[in-house]
Amino acid sequence: MKITFPHLGNTFIGVKVLMEDLGNEVVLPPKCSKRTLEIGTKHSPETICLPLKINIGNYIESIEKGADTIIITGSCGPCRFGFYSIIEREILKDLGYDVEMIVFDPPDGEPMKLIRRIMKAANTKNPYKIIRSIVRGGKVLQLADELTDISNRIRARAVNSYQVDTIMDKFEKRVREVYGVKETIKLLKNTRKELESLEIDNKKQPLKIAIVGEIYTIIEPFANLYIEKKLGHMGVEVNKSLTTSQWIKHHLIPGPFGSKEEKEKWKAAKPYLSTLVGGHGRETVGSSIIYAENNYDGIIQILPLTCMPEIVAESILPTIQRDYDIPIMTLIVDEMTGEAGYLTRLEAFVDLLQKRREDNYERILSRS
Numbered sequence: 535m536k537i538t539f540p541h542l543g544n545t546f547i548g549v550k551v552l553m554e555d556l557g558n559e560v561v562l563p564p565k566c567s568k569r570t571l572e573i574g575t576k577h578s579p580e581t582i583c584l585p586l587k588i589n590i591g592n593y594i595e596s597i598e599k600g601a602d603t604i605i606i607t608g609s610c611g612p613c614r615f616g617f618y619s620i621i622e623r624e625i626l627k628d629l630g631y632d633v634e635m636i637v638f639d640p641p642d643g644e645p646m647k648l649i650r651r652i653m654k655a656a657n658t659k660n661p662y663k664i665i666r667s668i669v670r671g672g673k674v675l676q677l678a679d680e681l682t683d684i685s686n687r688i689r690a691r692a693v694n695s696y697q698v699d700t701i702m703d704k705f706e707k708r709v710r711e712v713y714g715v716k717e718t719i720k721l722l723k724n725t726r727k728e729l730e731s732l733e734i735d736n737k738k739q740p741l742k743i744a745i746v747g748e749i750y751t752i753i754e755p756f757a758n759l760y761i762e763k764k765l766g767h768m769g770v771e772v773n774k775s776l777t778t779s780q781w782i783k784h785h786l787i788p789g790p791f792g793s794k795e796e797k798e799k800w801k802a803a804k805p806y807l808s809t810l811v812g813g814h815g816r817e818t819v820g821s822s823i824i825y826a827e828n829n830y831d832g833i834i835q836i837l838p839l840t841c842m843p844e845i846v847a848e849s850i851l852p853t854i855q856r857d858y859d860i861p862i863m864t865l866i867v868d869e870m871t872g873e874a875g876y877l878t879r880l881e882a883f884v885d886l887l888q889k890r891r892e893d894n895y896e897r898i899l900s901r902s
């Protein structure tokens with residue numbers, strides 16, 4: 535069994551470690567690229583949302599490298615993600631690829647079904663071994679997400695922000711080469727040390743921008759055209775409302791602990807949106823309010839073209855912008871998105887936020 539899975543930010547690091555810890559062979563999809571998107575777009579329905587197109591590209595590129603089994607999570611919410619595995623399986627079958635797809639659908643009253651699938655993907659029936667490897671993979675993923683966070687904070691403050699990219703690019707290459715939990719954790723810790731040793735300009739007071747929106751486009755840098763890097767080089771500190779490790783905490787840790795943060799977002803969103811609209815539409819509204827209350831300078835909502843839950847959230851965000859006096863910009867991405875226009879919009883938004891901050895300072899000074 536040669537296992538592969540679609541890319542989603544740092545997820546590949548945790549899943550690779552998890553599978554290696556179980557003694558399974560992993561075929562990592564090549565880093566998402568123009569080729570990945572071209573392959574996916576060519577073989578997917580034209581109007582389907584961007585994540586499915588990139589997934590298809592990932593699968594085909596992994597199959598070319600020898601993968602024969604795909605693992606993917608399922609969903610039962612009111613958005614297209616619930617149909618992803620069905621559509622993807624049909625596309626691959628039509629193209630003549632003989633691969634097995636193991637889907638971790640929510641149990642829906644049949645927990646044994648899900649447990650059997652997990653055992654099949656894990657290639658063992660030993661629950662202790664599976665749980666131990668899941669915990670290890672989760673820990674590695676958490677460290678990888680923290681590393682990305684640290685890189686965002688340092689990029690906004692470093693004397694030379696491009697040194698952060700050099701370190702992170704080297705990490706991304708090395709993390710594909712190392713094997714198992716120990717080596718991966720060692721690499722993560724060493725990379726963190728390297729980042730923390732960079733020279734910081736203490737006079738910089740970075741603008742703070744929050745990224746909210748559809749989970750895939752927030753987390754997968756290729757899908758959001760590397761927005762964290764672009765903003766970081768403009769001297770902006772970026773905070774994402776979702777990471778894969780947070781998603782795991784919300785959905786896999788039982789009881790009120792795991793979903794505490796998510797419930798706070800629902801509570802904040804309630805006056806504007808009180809029901810589930812699929813995807814993370816409700817969380818986008820709630821997160822935006824929480825960021826505004828925490829004095830962020832601006833918010834960027836990012837979503838794939840035709841994403842239903844985020845279109846609902848988008849229609850509410852102008853009211854939040856007015857009620858909380860915080861600039862919010864929406865960016866819609868698909869395979870036709872041009873980098874130059876995207877960058878211009880980011881630069882214009884950052885200029886606007888900078889001007890607002892300066893005007894606020896002047897107002898405070900004139901009052902004192």
Ligand code: SF4
Pocket residue numbers: 583584585613614615748749750812813814838840841842843844
């Ligand atoms: S959340 Fe939006 S982009 Fe993601 S699967 Fe659902 S409809 Fe598609």
